Amino acid sequence: MCGIAGIAAGHNDTQHVLSKMLDRLQHRGPDDAGIWSGDHLSLGHRRLSIVDLSPAGHQPMLSASGDRVLVYNGEIYNFEDLRQELEHSSQTRSWRGHSDTEVLLTCIETWGVQRTLERCNGMFAFALWNKADKTLVLARDRMGEKPLYFGWVSGRFAFASELKALREVTGWSPQMNLAAISSFLSAGYVRGPHSAIEGIYRLPAGSMLTLSATDLSRPMSWEELSSRLAQYWSLEQVALVGLSSDQSSDPAELLNSLDRLLHDSIARRMVADVPVGAFLSGGIDSSLVTAIMQAQSNRPIRTFSIGFHDSSHNEAHHAKAVAKHLGTDHTELYLEADDALALVPSLAETFDEPFADSSQLPTLLVSKLARQSVTVALSGDGGDELFAGYGRYLAILQLWKHLHRLPTHARHAARHFLFAAAGASSIFSGSLPPRLRRLGERIQFDDIDDLRVAFIAGAGFTRIQDFASVEHAAHARLPSAIQSPLRRLLYGDQHDYLADDILHKVDRASMAYSLESRIPLLDHRIVELSWRFGEGALLAGGLGKQPLRKLLDRHVPFSLIDRPKQGFSPPIAQWLRGPLRDWAETLLSEQSLRELPLINAAEVRKLWAAHIKQKIDAGLVLWNILMLCHWRSHMQIGRGP
Incomplete structure (x- = not known):
């Protein structure tokens, strides 16, 4: 690379x-x-x-x-x-x-x-x-x-x-x-x-x-x-060809085809004239990639993971258990708030554009950790987007099942009622229960494509972005031929979230330390095969990624991976109230916010105050605003036309 x-x-x-x-x-x-x-x-x-x-x-x-x-x-x-x-x-x-x-x-x-x-x-x-x-x-x-x-x-x-x-x-x-x-x-x-x-x-x-x-x-x-x-x-052509194929094919045959392709994809990505290892979070995707790597290696492969002392964000002990079972040479590092604080000043330089996926911090640190021992690291990225692994897919499908029957005016009226009932500033005061607050924000969307992006972004954005500037918004044009709600969610994530968020993050974070990251699940043959799996073969019993789960079962005991998906994000909300507070306060000053286009500075200040007083958890939203402020300041960039 x-x-x-x-x-x-x-x-x-x-x-x-x-x-x-x-x-x-x-x-x-x-x-x-x-x-x-x-x-x-x-x-x-x-x-x-x-x-x-x-x-x-x-x-x-x-x-x-x-x-x-x-x-x-x-x-x-x-x-x-x-x-x-x-x-x-x-x-x-x-x-x-x-x-x-x-x-x-x-x-x-x-x-x-x-x-x-x-x-x-x-x-x-x-x-x-x-x-x-x-x-x-x-x-x-x-x-x-x-x-x-x-x-x-x-x-x-x-x-x-x-x-x-x-x-x-x-x-x-x-x-x-x-x-x-x-x-x-x-x-x-x-x-x-x-x-x-x-x-x-x-x-x-x-x-x-x-x-x-x-x-x-x-x-x-x-x-x-x-x-x-x-x-x-063309991803669109791949999707349409896959959906037009006989999706009643023998599930066992499709699973075996996936297994063969994964073994081949991983073997090809292990070829190098320098040391090779793997990122291991302990989740399904990275555990499967690691298991197949180890099965094809005559020595323990090097694996690396990052942990958090906050148990609600930590998967390191799961990764350690998987590594022990597979017999890898495992290294782990627990992330402290001070580690994140040391990275924050360089984030705009590292990621080039405004970028607010907070898992950027542990991704940087696990890349730094891996580079001390290897020059190439394989990752399990792509499994969620190809095989319906995100929990938000089920949440969106449940919500959309009811929302799509409501006329637009009824949705907007319901949203207005929810916020009006709790007071005009309820989204910041916290008087509206979190679930109803999120529902109030998401109920307004007219199609499932916009709802998908709203779930990725989190609650609070409709009060931050200047409504007068909505005309500037850029939306992906998804194929009308893909009608299934689940398929539209998968296509949308493969089309933009995977390329513009996940892969952007992995490339910049790994290359910041001269580490080459390789992603076996994104072999185009696997992407094409994923569109041939029926929806029932992807989601079952409220759990996605069924094909990958079944393949992992051939290598790792179910007890080691039987847990809810946690993701790879640090406790940003707590850090913004603690070690990152002074840094955030400077960037979120009224003067700084007024230099940004499209932003309602007064609403952001309200949100920040409510977050500091723990009336609302707005860490995700605030991180986005902070990353935009930080990027603008670093680039010394004009507001634009």
Whole structure:
């Protein structure tokens, strides 16, 4: 895993700027760096050596013909298969090394970009310059595991693995993208292809963007860019094909297919020329990944977990029990409030955009812990979104069963009645019981897609966001052909929550410590298979993730994992009343809040006061506002148009 960057050539400072951009990405690639320059474009690379540690894996890499130049971040897990296929072709080949970068570049030169992307199994983001026809191709993996930002800064085209690198381009004067900020306020993460910075975009997952030399020379709107965007893999098509298949297939056959794919996916992700381990929370997903890893290893694998002294947030003892049963070499670290406090000042720099998933803190610390022993760590991310593991799915389905029968005006009237009955400021005074308060906020939504985002965000947002700015909100357009409420929840989470929250968090947190994180459950073959399971095979007896539970039962006693899902979030609400209080008070001052768009400063101050007095638990909502304030201050960014 590495860091890539590029900038349109033709300026006297191009190499200097690109060098500074690469310096901002050093944490992604501390082992090597390189720059290539041509007539129209300069490409840069920071390398974290994982496969082929020799200079033969150096980037930017030129193709054998010399016509193409590649900078690439990620891993192609089936590169050995692709290499063998190339070797068995009629052409005689001479390899410089055994890196997946060289295989990827040779495949592109042999088959073309699109066919190569369709054949690759991996996580990646890359930029390919074709010197012959003067075109640049940017591409990203199917699920969006690896990031790629691009846009025009002061009229100059530039791209990078992280937004922070673009700050080094001469003339950088960022303005907030109000649609993205509104998206963040409604969900806690920025959704879609528009970044939080006006005019800077995020390449969509499963897509490739082709730009000519002329395109690079002038700023383009997203609408114009869309005409140059091609989808080589579509989650929508995968979902529709899976749903149209015979979902009455033998459940045992589907389960065995999943088992075979998981074993293959994990085995491929254990290939490296550096030490490999696993994150182990003690939950179903990470325990299953760890169990299969250990079954395929001839020595104890290294496992790592983070714990909290607050028992309501702690799963470390469960992870320790699973590790003992499987026989792994286990390391755990208990997180103190002071550990979180030490991380807080760097969160805006680490996560690039406003980002408020509080599990970012333990994810950072478990990455730091793992990096002391390994360079690659496998994780169990993706299981909840693919196999209906979140408890909120059942809660939403129960609520929607009644809500969707009510006319819109009846829902709004019910919400008004709930709050009016308890007083105008009831949401902050705490006089309304928590369950009714949450119901009052969620009852207003007209469709299940918005209700999904409301559950992710938590209660309180409708009183914080300025109603006059609702027009700026950005909503994912989900396929109308997916009618089932559960399927829409799963699709929505795979479409934006997984890519824009979970994978954003894992990539930034692991790369902050030069650790490569690999996610076996997001092998595209497993994603495609997950859509073939019937709803009854996913949810049964009030519990989701039935396929993964059944597979884990083959490795770990049921008693070790038979417990409610806890998640991976620290006790933020308590910390904001304690060790983080002074930091939060500074950011939530009236002056600071008034510098933010879309925010009702007076309502936020009321919420903060009520939280401090323990009249309401508003930790989740306040964390979102704090992350936005912190990011704006760090970026020194304007309010936007």
